Amino acid sequence: MKKTYINGVGCISTQKTFDTVFLEEAVYNQKDTVFTLVKPEYKEYVSPAASRRMAKGVKNGIVASALAMKDSNTEKVDAIITGTGMGCIEDSDRFLKNILDNNEEFLTPTSFIQSTHNTVGAQIALLMQCKGYNFTYVNGVVSFESALLDAKLQIEEEEASSILVGGIDENTDYTMSLYKLAGFVKNDQETPFDVLKETSTGVVYGEGASFFVLENERKESTYAQILDVEIINSLEENEVETEILAFLKTNNLQISDIDAVVLGFNGDAHFDSYYKNLARNTFAQTPQLYYKHLSGEFNTASAFGLWIASKVIQTQEIPNIIKVNSVEKPAYNTILLYNQYKGKNHSFTLLSK
Template structure:
């Protein structure tokens, strides 16, 4: 099976690779982030803060308080988002758990490094080290759900979630697993913001070109080979392309492989107020004048696994209808949504359609 994760050009992956991705259904969603999600719907409230923080929820309604006190904030977010997803999909135990996180458990990592410095590399608390690894979130979910199946965490910068999603699609295509929990999780801590500003990634108040407003979130979907009463949408294609590419050619190729009309597509792009990033998004929107166009990072902020929020938002739109205020350019009622994300010239494309 020819399914490379990353390619240098649009021609590197044969079109038939996508035709095998035809039986993947999103049957549940769990989301903790800047936007409220309940009852299978987002209640969108666009804001413009310096950075987007996850909305506080009562974690004690999901996890025993005695167990909860040992969890860091990102582990709480990830574990409860996964439990929300399972409940939404009517599933007690997942077949597999696959997560994507670029930065992992930052709060615990910072605590571990601080302890190493203050104690002169002696008398360290092993709990901080155990909880600072990137796969700690998936491990806690597995323990809490008694899942002994496939468990994997991807840390691939801005394509961490897309890599996890591709793995999940392969697991189902090869009939190795079903009812897979796939999530994207990243957090913000106070120590991260100065670093982002120094790198030119976090927008400064005086800047109108560089950087964007960063955010955080934990989003899980339940990916299954079967459609049921909980189904939101059908996953129709995924592409990850690096460096030189023609995004419009890739979008047309994916739509053609899935048998979809570009004039009935909603293009959901990661516009984030950064000039270098937004030029790709605006150009792609210009290439599809007959399609509706919306954006999503003004709702969740910029972070490495923001595509997980975009996918959950798009799936919710297809199931529950599109909120008109979310559209930059209205169009016909779409039967598919193309999610486009770009970071440092690495492009990802996720195509979903109404479940058939």
Template sequence: MNAVYINGAACISVQDTLNKDFIYHLKPEKSVQVLKAIEPNYKELIPPALIRRMSKTVKMSSMASHYALKEAKVEVPDAIIIGTGMGCSQDSEKFLKNVIDNHEEFLTPTHFIQSTHNTVSGQIALALQCHAYNFTYVNHSSSLEFSLLDAKLQINDNEASSVLVGSTDEQTERTMELYRLNDTIKKEANLPVDYLNSSTDGVIWGEGASFFVIEKEKKENSYAQLIDIQITNKIEINIVPTFIEDFLAKNKLTRNDIDVVMLGFSGDSKSDTYYTKVMDLFSNSELLYYKHLSGEFNTASGFSTFMACHILKHQEIPEVMMINHLKKDKIEHILLYNQFGGNDHSLILLRKA
């Protein structure tokens, strides 16, 4: 497959990532169980009457997609592809609560209609009057990667020349309660988290929406080339080096060609061992981590992809992300490796545009 270009990128996250100078104001979050996204003033783009009926993930996605399209100078994309792990869970919870509270009678359909996972892609399409290919991937923590892969195929097969790709996940009160009960979220007694040397299980949970405009042609404002994506559900820890080296070999690269490796250390002692294994492979690369800035959630790799785009375009790495302090004169290739609880392993390879 041919490489395609990321020509627009926007992110709403725990950090103030809509701010132009956000890269200089990144703050690690290590002492809170659940992190909330910094939400913009939605009234700038969305009519107040619509805002009231939108869940948080729809609002975040509508804003992030607008800024990504504006940056790429694309009015209406040829396809809209969204990845989400939890979908519109706020509306799902509201609907189920109404079912219980009203004893399954006199239910309004609004929350049910808006609770489907493809609500986000549908709302964006309606706002843009886009009648083209519209798809939503719900593949847990590899949802964004499947979306990027689909977008790449759409462009390589000449089905589209510009594709809006997004990833989004929101928090809900009941789900967070359940995650605390089953120890997905770190216990308060185990805070603050040492992300790189954690000895306890569980994560700090986050949320956010990251959107990208993928196109066939390079532009003046291009962020990066999207070279390849690799996804596998389960893999033994001793096979991870082979998994990565085979992926690089497929793209005619070696470990020494990778300038930056971005790893998804989440503070979960069980699953972070995968990343520790990878660190040994890349002694000549700058090693970065990011979930101390975004929190862990199903589409947290959207935040890392957004950060990688900025690093490639501006050739600048925030010190708060550094694991080692190796300095490269020029950043040409970035490899992103993510997994969630030992499952859904993904690799994203980006090159400077």
């Protein structure tokens, strides 16, 4: 059975995660409830004429995938697999608004065509002329993990040797206004926000696109090996530790073998207790990292978490801005990522140097 290696990464996020080494320009924004994207120079990757017709999620996906391909020195992949929670919500909003504004008459189909969730994967394939397997997972907060699991299985079974995998989500003013009404987003009056010390519900939202070139061979550009990915729909707080121990045992590991754990703290006091229990007990002697205070929460934020973990293994350094505790290890060779949202859709991802 073939092994799965991360040989290239590309990330567009609410931080400067391109043209940098690793978060040296990161800023912890504690004032805004919705983070805005740090935009790359789109015209370097997409012609201005085409760019004007593209939603920002599509453009971010194209740039992040191009960065990952360049990073891995790969020109062609066998498959493109993407994960997204909300898809191209900007075009969906635009099309629905046009329906209302025009009394359901004289509608142009452009926004509707570009609003489908698989638009990002399709546009990347068109630009790369990739005619292979192209699939998009829309599974809420495990959309990216579903894509990752699919890619890993295909490489293990030798159905593909090189796969581009990504997680993309965008936010819009209208959708965020609905989320605020529903109580999903923090109240503006509660600033400054401190993700690790929050006592209120709701989260700070973000957006972004993170892509990874997965291949069946080690290269000079290799970041890490993906050992295992697991998704569980529902767990009680007291079941998480047992599940993690079983997950590690499957891979012939135990808690002491984990050099760092990346936890999905998002500042929602109702559900961050899942992470706090692990931080206080199971991983008390393990370096703990978090990332959603930099990226914001969104359906595929865990892809940003994987980018963080990959960079830690590659650089063997943990920037202070992502540290939860002060525990350190001499080397970071095995990293566990754990994420959940509102107590549902738990995911575990295991990386090794």
